[in-house]
Amino acid sequence: MNETRLRFATALGTAVRLAAGATLVAIGICSCTVYEPAPVYTSAPSKLDRAWQAALGAAQDVAVDASSADRSTGVIYGTGARCRSRPATVAGIRPAHGTVV
Numbered sequence: 001m002n003e004t005r006l007r008f009a010t011a012l013g014t015a016v017r018l019a020a021g022a023t024l025v026a027i028g029i030c031s032c033t034v035y036e037p038a039p040v041y042t043s044a045p046s047k048l049d050r051a052w053q054a055a056l057g058a059a060q061d062v063a064v065d066a067s068s069a070d071r072s073t074g075v076i077y078g079t080g081a082r083c084r085s086r087p088a089t090v091a092g093i094r095p096a097h098g099t100v101v
Contacts, residue, residue, distance in 0.1 A: 055092055064088045 074092035
């Protein structure tokens, strides 16, 4: 009978140790926190900026040396290298609703 109690106590002690170990492992796993990095947003240039840069680039492509450019009115003034330095004007027309098409 004494031997049965000893086996029971040993088995019970092993079960308690396993349960305690499993509990500690579960607490350790649950306490780990992974923080995701904050998303980084980049701003793209507006349609108007892209259109204005495209107009300046197009003027250079056709050899117009821009002497002045007024973005608010959408007009580029310069001289044409292919046209014996004659005055050249590049005008962009904005619709009434103010967007670029």
